[in-house]
Amino acid sequence: MTDRTPRTARGTRTRAKLLEAAEEVFSAHGYHDASIVKITEAGGVSQGTFYLYFEGKQEIFDELVEDLNRRVRRAMAEASHSGTDRAEAERLGFAAFFRFTAEHPALYRIIRQAEFVSPRALHQHYERITEGYAAGLQQALDDGEIVPLDPTVAAWALTGIGEMIGMRWVLWGENDKVPDDVFDEMIALVHRALGLTTGSREAT
Amino acid sequence: MTDRTPRTARGTRTRAKLLEAAEEVFSAHGYHDASIVKITEAGGVSQGTFYLYFEGKQEIFDELVEDLNRRVRRAMAEASHSGTDRAEAERLGFAAFFRFTAEHPALYRIIRQAEFVSPRALHQHYERITEGYAAGLQQALDDGEIVPLDPTVAAWALTGIGEMIGMRWVLWGENDKVPDDVFDEMIALVHRALGLTTGSREAT
Amino acid sequence: MTDRTPRTARGTRTRAKLLEAAEEVFSAHGYHDASIVKITEAGGVSQGTFYLYFEGKQEIFDELVEDLNRRVRRAMAEASHSGTDRAEAERLGFAAFFRFTAEHPALYRIIRQAEFVSPRALHQHYERITEGYAAGLQQALDDGEIVPLDPTVAAWALTGIGEMIGMRWVLWGENDKVPDDVFDEMIALVHRALGLTTGSREAT
Amino acid sequence: MTDRTPRTARGTRTRAKLLEAAEEVFSAHGYHDASIVKITEAGGVSQGTFYLYFEGKQEIFDELVEDLNRRVRRAMAEASHSGTDRAEAERLGFAAFFRFTAEHPALYRIIRQAEFVSPRALHQHYERITEGYAAGLQQALDDGEIVPLDPTVAAWALTGIGEMIGMRWVLWGENDKVPDDVFDEMIALVHRALGLTTGSREAT
DNA sequence: AATGAATGAGAGTTCATTCAT
DNA sequence: TATGAATGAACTCTCATTCAT
Numbered sequence: 001m002t003d004r005t006p007r008t009a010r011g012t013r014t015r016a017k018l019l020e021a022a023e024e025v026f027s028a029h030g031y032h033d034a035s036i037v038k039i040t041e042a043g044g045v046s047q048g049t050f051y052l053y054f055e056g057k058q059e060i061f062d063e064l065v066e067d068l069n070r071r072v073r074r075a076m077a078e079a080s081h082s083g084t085d086r087a088e089a090e091r092l093g094f095a096a097f098f099r100f101t102a103e104h105p106a107l108y109r110i111i112r113q114a115e116f117v118s119p120r121a122l123h124q125h126y127e128r129i130t131e132g133y134a135a136g137l138q139q140a141l142d143d144g145e146i147v148p149l150d151p152t153v154a155a156w157a158l159t160g161i162g163e164m165i166g167m168r169w170v171l172w173g174e175n176d177k178v179p180d181d182v183f184d185e186m187i188a189l190v191h192r193a194l195g196l197t198t199g200s201r202e203a204t
Numbered sequence: 205m206t207d208r209t210p211r212t213a214r215g216t217r218t219r220a221k222l223l224e225a226a227e228e229v230f231s232a233h234g235y236h237d238a239s240i241v242k243i244t245e246a247g248g249v250s251q252g253t254f255y256l257y258f259e260g261k262q263e264i265f266d267e268l269v270e271d272l273n274r275r276v277r278r279a280m281a282e283a284s285h286s287g288t289d290r291a292e293a294e295r296l297g298f299a300a301f302f303r304f305t306a307e308h309p310a311l312y313r314i315i316r317q318a319e320f321v322s323p324r325a326l327h328q329h330y331e332r333i334t335e336g337y338a339a340g341l342q343q344a345l346d347d348g349e350i351v352p353l354d355p356t357v358a359a360w361a362l363t364g365i366g367e368m369i370g371m372r373w374v375l376w377g378e379n380d381k382v383p384d385d386v387f388d389e390m391i392a393l394v395h396r397a398l399g400l401t402t403g404s405r406e407a408t
Numbered sequence: 409m410t411d412r413t414p415r416t417a418r419g420t421r422t423r424a425k426l427l428e429a430a431e432e433v434f435s436a437h438g439y440h441d442a443s444i445v446k447i448t449e450a451g452g453v454s455q456g457t458f459y460l461y462f463e464g465k466q467e468i469f470d471e472l473v474e475d476l477n478r479r480v481r482r483a484m485a486e487a488s489h490s491g492t493d494r495a496e497a498e499r500l501g502f503a504a505f506f507r508f509t510a511e512h513p514a515l516y517r518i519i520r521q522a523e524f525v526s527p528r529a530l531h532q533h534y535e536r537i538t539e540g541y542a543a544g545l546q547q548a549l550d551d552g553e554i555v556p557l558d559p560t561v562a563a564w565a566l567t568g569i570g571e572m573i574g575m576r577w578v579l580w581g582e583n584d585k586v587p588d589d590v591f592d593e594m595i596a597l598v599h600r601a602l603g604l605t606t607g608s609r610e611a612t
Numbered sequence: 613m614t615d616r617t618p619r620t621a622r623g624t625r626t627r628a629k630l631l632e633a634a635e636e637v638f639s640a641h642g643y644h645d646a647s648i649v650k651i652t653e654a655g656g657v658s659q660g661t662f663y664l665y666f667e668g669k670q671e672i673f674d675e676l677v678e679d680l681n682r683r684v685r686r687a688m689a690e691a692s693h694s695g696t697d698r699a700e701a702e703r704l705g706f707a708a709f710f711r712f713t714a715e716h717p718a719l720y721r722i723i724r725q726a727e728f729v730s731p732r733a734l735h736q737h738y739e740r741i742t743e744g745y746a747a748g749l750q751q752a753l754d755d756g757e758i759v760p761l762d763p764t765v766a767a768w769a770l771t772g773i774g775e776m777i778g779m780r781w782v783l784w785g786e787n788d789k790v791p792d793d794v795f796d797e798m799i800a801l802v803h804r805a806l807g808l809t810t811g812s813r814e815a816t
Numbered sequence: 817a818a819t820g821a822a823t824g825a826g827a828g829t830t831c832a833t834t835c836a837t
Numbered sequence: 838t839a840t841g842a843a844t845g846a847a848c849t850c851t852c853a854t855t856c857a858t
Contacts, residue, residue: 008858011821030320032236036849046823051850115316116234123376126368147396153389156372157365164330164364165357172327185357192351193397215838239831250840252835261832416837419842438728440644444828454844459829516727523724524642531784534776555804561777561797568776569769572738576768580735593765600759601805623817647852658819660856669853 004053015053017043019067022060027106031061031113058118065114065121068107073132075100086140087196091187093136094162098183101166102176108167130155140194147195158190208257219257221247223271226264231310235265235317262322269318269325272311277336279304290344291400295391297340298366302387305370306380312371334359344398351399362394412461423461425451427475430468435514439469439521466526473522473529476515481540483508488544494553495604497544499595502570506591509574510584516575538563548602555603566598616665627665629655631679634672639718643673643725670730677726677733680719685744687712698752699808703799705748706774710795713778714788720779742767752806759807770802 006012021043025034036057040047054060079096083089101107114122133155140146165186169178178186191197210216225247229238240261244254258264283300287293305311318326337359344350369390373382382390395401414420429451433442444465448458462468487504491497509515522530541563548554573594577586586594599605618624633655637646648669652662666672691708695701713719726734745767752758777798781790790798803809 007820010858014821033320035847037847047849048824048851049822052821057849109319112316112319115313116237126372149393150386150389153369153386154393156368157390157393160364160366160368161361162364164360164367168330168360182354182357185354186361189353189358189361189397192399193393195396210838212838218838240833241831251833252840252842253838255833256838415841418837422842441728443826445826455828456830456845457843460842465828520724520727523721524645534780557801558794558797561794562801564776564780565773565798565801568772568774570772572768572772572775573765576738590762590765593762594769597761597766597769597805600807601801603804618817620817626817648854649852659854660819660821661817663854664817 004055006053011053014043014045014049018045018050018053019060019064022064023068023104023106023110026061026064026113027109030109031057031117061110061114062118062121064106065110065118065125068104068110069125069128071104072097072100072107073129076129077132080136086143086145086194087191089136089140090190090194090196093133094187094190095183097162098166098170098178101170105171108171126156126159130159133159137194145196149194154194158193161186161190208259210257215257218247218249218253222249222254222257223264223268226268227272227308227310227314230265230268230317231313234313235261235321265314265318266322266325268310269314269322269329272308272314273329273332275308276301276304276311277333280333281336284340290347290349290398291395293340293344294394294398294400297337298391298394299387301366302370302374302382305374309375312375330360330363334363337363341398349400353398358398362397365390365394412463414461419461422451422453422457426453426458426461427468427472430472431476431512431514431518434469434472434521435517438517439465439525469518469522470526470529472514473518473526473533476512476518477533477536479512480505480508480515481537484537485540494548494551494602495599497548498598498602498604501541501544502595502598503591505570506574506578506586509578513579516579534564534567538567541567545602553604557602562602566601569594569598616667618665623665626655626657626661630657630662630665631672631676634676635680635716635718635722638673638676638725639721642721643669643729673722673726674730674733676718677722677730677737680716680722681737681740683716684709684712684719685741688741689744692748698755698757698806699803701748701752702802702806702808705745706799706802707795709774710778710782710790713782717783720783738768738771742771745771749806757808761806766806770805773798773802 006015018039021039022034025038025042028034029038034057036047036050039060040050054063075096076093080089080093083092111122111125114125130152134151137146137149137151137154141148141151165178165182169182170176173179210219222243225243226238229243229246232238233242238261240254241251243264244251258267279300280297284293284297287296315326315329318329334356338355341350341353341355341358345352345355369382369386373386374380377383414423426447429447430442433446433450436442437446442465444455444458447468448455462471483504484501488497488501491500519530519533522533538560542559545554545557545559545562549556549559573586573590577590578584581587618627630651633651634646637651637654640646641650646669648662649659651672652659666675687708688705692701692705695704723734723737726737742764746763749758749761749763749766753760753763777790777794781794782788785791
């Protein structure tokens with residue numbers, strides 16, 4: 001009920017510290033073992049302060065999901081738009097996704113938890129990602145770049161590819177990045193799936 | 205350290221009841237909100253009895269994951285082996301996976317949680333699934349049925365497709381099954397990714 | 409939701425210990441400063457045990473009010489029924505009330521709090537007391553012992569007299585009892601109010 | 613220890629706003645659920661401002677009790693003094709009390725809480741009320757208007773009548789006032805208790 | 817005079833687990 | 838084999854109060 005918007009610069013700073021701390025803590029311990037104490041300690045403020053800016057644990061979680069979602073989508077959009085054709089757009093988009101994953105493992109780790117914590121946030125996350133992806137595919141379709149297909153189905157399917165490869169090689173891998181050969185293999189597969197011809201290979 | 209193997213037929217029954225109850229409860233409430241009380245109540249036994257057969261909450265969770273993993277792999281293997289060529293094998297395998305998902309939503313819901321609860325169990329789950337998948341692809345490769353590719357990378361990628369489409373249309377959908385047109389679209393995409401030619405379409 | 413009825417003799421004993429402890433603690437500290445810790449410490453059990461038998465603080469409070477209500481009414485009823493005429497019944501009833509108050513100061517102290525804690529319990533308490541009282545007056549009326557009056561209004565009014573005199577002389581007094589002269593003065597007033605003639609004075 | 617007296621007209625206004633807000637909030641939520649935030653919000657000032665004028669929660673509570681006490685006594689005194697005889701004085705005094713109760717339900721609700729919050733304030737409240745009442749009775753006694761009795765005991769007893777009837781019919785009733793017939797019944801009872809003859813009945 | 821950010825103790829409550837019966 | 842009473846640590850959240858601005 002109460003308005004929890006900070007009213008001073010100091011407050012704004014504190015709120016931001018808490019969000020950052022929450023990303024760390026949720027990512028390290030998972031939602032349930034991420035206690036408010038841990039978050040406030042990581043943020044360097046007292047327990048009570050937390051409730052000055054957030055309604056509770058769930059609320060900060062939701063906000064975090066939304067935040068990460070916005071950032072990953074922006075990263076992917078920017079990358080893929082800088083491609084000159086669809087084949088390159090795909091390559092750059094996936095590369096951006098993996099880079100983001102490496103820098104923000106919290107994304108995966110937090111999203112996974114959302115199933116029970118905040119189903120709405122989970123749906124929205126994938127909905128938004130696939131929507132953006134589908135729009136790009138539709139464009140490629142209109143331009144006759146790819147084989148006729150349902151862009152929505154394709155978007156969900158290809159998102160799944162990213163998720164799985166990212167989990168296996170970025171999250172569980174040893175180098176925090178998808179090895180080049182794996183990446184190339186995957187891109188080739190994606191290109192075939194869309195009916196594109198994979199050109200010569202540049203760096204990831 | 206105590207041996208928790210049931211010594212009597214009655215004990216075996218009780219243990220089985222608890223496992224079944226756990227699947228229900230974990231699936232409905234998630235790991236953390238699935239209290240031992242809820243599980244024992246659902247199983248119709250008292251709290252203390254639980255510890256006669258399981259070391260703790262985590263142990264029963266792991267066992268459940270393993271159990272579901274075994275079952276889903278068997279379902280997929282049986283289905284895909286009954287196909288006459290690789291194209292059909294893919295179609296049947298995915299169909300089996302979606303059917304299993306519809307019947308056991310617990311699979312998804314429980315696996316998702318495993319990230320923090322039992323990372324080992326999570327790794328193992330996907331490792332085993334993709335191993336089986338990769339073996340099939342290797343075979344197809346040897347038979348010259350599919351385009352040259354790294355079967356492991358392809359297995360993880362295609363597993364991702366299944367996961368995502370299943371989540372979107374089975375779990376979140378309204379009919380507990382992937383609609384035929386979506387399924388066909390997805391299969392076509394998979395076939396292209398493998399360099400297969402999609403044949404005529406039968407029912408899912 | 410859960411059934412919190414004790415299932416063994418030990419449980420029944422523990423529950424009783426908690427109720428007794430609660431009477432003490434609520435009476436000594438008031439509802440809000442009576443923490444569950446204080447109650448369980450006074451009862452010699454751990455915090456968690458409390459929730460085995462009570463839903464929460466409010467529930468044990470309500471139960472206590474009801475319990476005290478039953479006991480004070482029984483004490484008054486027994487006393488006043490042993491009187492041979494209405495004048496004596498009044499004298500004995502009030503005496504019993506003051507005696508109970510002296511032995512259970514918790515009655516007052518707890519009831520007072522109920523206004524915000526459990527308004528329902530408060531209403532019920534006075535409703536029941538005055539109902540019993542009014543029934544006695546109705547009888548006296550039928551027997552022509554008292555002046556014509558509305559028994560309900562009289563019952564509430566006379567209950568008020570008891571409350572106030574009890575508060576002033578039992579609770580705040582120094583001897584834990586209403587001094588004889590005060591008691592006699594009050595009874596004389598009550599008798600006049602009912603149109604009874606006060607007879608010779610015996611001890612309280 | 614700091615001096616909290618307002619030094620400017622603005623300060624005086626703020627202090628008054630807070631007192632008024634406190635009456636509302638204490639009355640609506642009870643002492644313990646009446647947080648300083650609620651009071652300051654109701655008063656339209658910030659949390660910190662509260663401590664400019666009051667030492668703490670308890671202090672503002674005490675001041676409120678004293679304030680209400682002063683006002684209810686004035687109302688009753690004025691009313692009863694305008695009566696021409698004792699019978700009328702009683703009638704008018706009680707009527708004034710009920711009117712005040714209807715307009716300031718906070719009186720009851722706040723006093724009830726005082727038992728543990730501020731026992732001193734509670735004692736003082738009733739002490740003052742009954743003192744005034746007793747003085748009036750003494751006068752009537754000297755004038756031979758009422759039967760011989762101890763004015764102090766009678767004052768406490770009759771105050772109890774007012775409290776109880778007020779609670780039952782003003783606070784819990786539906787019309788915010790004591791119905792005429794109840795009022796007349798009660799007054800008749802009071803008159804008998806004092807040995808007065810009830811005259812003809814006017815409105816309350 | 818007024819603000820609102822910050823504190824931290826303490827509240828009620830849950831729950832995995834142990835143990836006497 | 839099975840029970841359920843008991844534990845106690847940990848959790849989320851509230852709130853009177855202080856203090857820098």
